Amino acid sequence: MIRKDSTMTTHDASASKQGAARSTAPRPGAAERDGGSGSGVRTLVFLRDRGIIVLWIVLVAIFAFWASPYFFTxxxxxxxxxxxxxxxxFAAAVAVGILSGALDLSIPGSATMGAVVGATIIHNGGPxxxxxxxxxxxxxxxxxxxGxxxxxxxxxxVVTIASLTVLGGLAQLVAGGVPITGITQLGWMGSTSYFGIPAPVFVVAVVYLAGWLFLTKTRSGGRLLGVGGNIDAVRRVGINADRYRVLGxxxxxxxxxxxxxxxxxxxxxxxxxxSVDLLFSALTAVALSGMPLTGGRGSLPRVLVGALIIATIxxxxxxxxxxxYWSTIATGVLLVLALGFERLxxxxxxxxxxxPPRATLDGASTTHIPAQEA
Incomplete structure (x- = not known):
């Protein structure tokens, strides 16, 4: 009796080892399939993250002929x-908020209030x-x-929409309900050109360079991106996530x-x-860059290319x-297409x-379902 049990145990162990060997052995064509998948993933990532640059170049080439001879000058x-x-x-303002995990819809209000306060001081004789x-x-x-x-x-x-409404009312109150005109003291950063290049281009170049350096070269920038990508993981390693949410x-x-x-x-x-139109254009530029609205991933240089595409069209x-108005329609269509393309x-x-599906001992298979699809 003891010998019979021992024989059965040995047989079971042998079967288990053979089954385990079959389940862990490389399947025919697996290496080829994995290699192809790796190449395919690289192609998809390139299209997702670099396709916007190709799109802009193609548009410039098309418009150089379609709107000739005045376009390519x-x-x-x-x-x-x-x-x-x-x-x-404005796209940078939207992008920073999204990268930190929150879409800030109060941007037009902040822009208006900041401009009105600054213009009021200058209009009243301030430097x-x-x-x-x-x-x-x-x-x-x-x-x-x-924050x-x-x-x-x-x-x-809800917070940022309410903020937009409040700021719009405050701006009307400060300005007396009418535009503050005659602000020529800021011409050096607005209406002036240097070496044939408009002054705002230099200002935006500084903003984007500073933003890129902060997000990619500093610890605080990396933590801000981490908060936007997975705030719970950031908290688990002992980082004050709330501080970086407010910073965003x-x-x-x-x-x-x-x-x-x-x-x-x-x-x-x-x-x-x-101006809600500014927010709309900024959102479109961000969406064209391939930045997901959920945050945690994105590139400021690609956001800049998104803005160039809108201006080019x-x-x-x-x-x-x-x-x-056809430009507005085109911008709206681009926004929808960009969001759909990024999602795809x-x-x-x-x-x-x-x-890939994992084979079990009984011949069945289990399929891994990505977390975002579960």
């Missing part, structure tokens, strides 16, 4: 750069630098308030105020009416004599990276 390039700069600075500092301080303060309210458990979208709102408000001051410098007036339509590419990459 230095004068028009300067106009495109100037328009892209104004969109890009230009004081107006600029005051405008920037307003933007940062608005971001700080938004603190979100930390209290309020929904970020502050930087977003600061970029918005810079944008408001740039618009004032370009038009020589500060309007008390928040608008310029070509104007040269062809097409009504301006992200899902394709996730599916390619998912492990």
């Amino acid at each position: 230095l004068a028009n390039a300067a106009l495109i750069a100037n328009a892209a700069a104004l969109t890009a600075v 230009a630098w004081a107006g600029i500092l005051a405008g920037l301080a307003v933007g940062a303060a608005v971001g700080a308030v938004n 603190v309210l979100v930390l209290r458990g309020l929904n970020p979208l 709102f502050i930087l977003s408000g600061l970029c918005a105020a810079i944008g408001g001051l740039l618009v004032t410098a370009t038009t020589t007036q500060a309007s008390p009416n928040p 608008a310029s070509a339509l104007i040269i062809r004599g097409i009504q301006p 590419m992200s899902r394709a990459v996730a599916n390619r990276l998912a492990p």
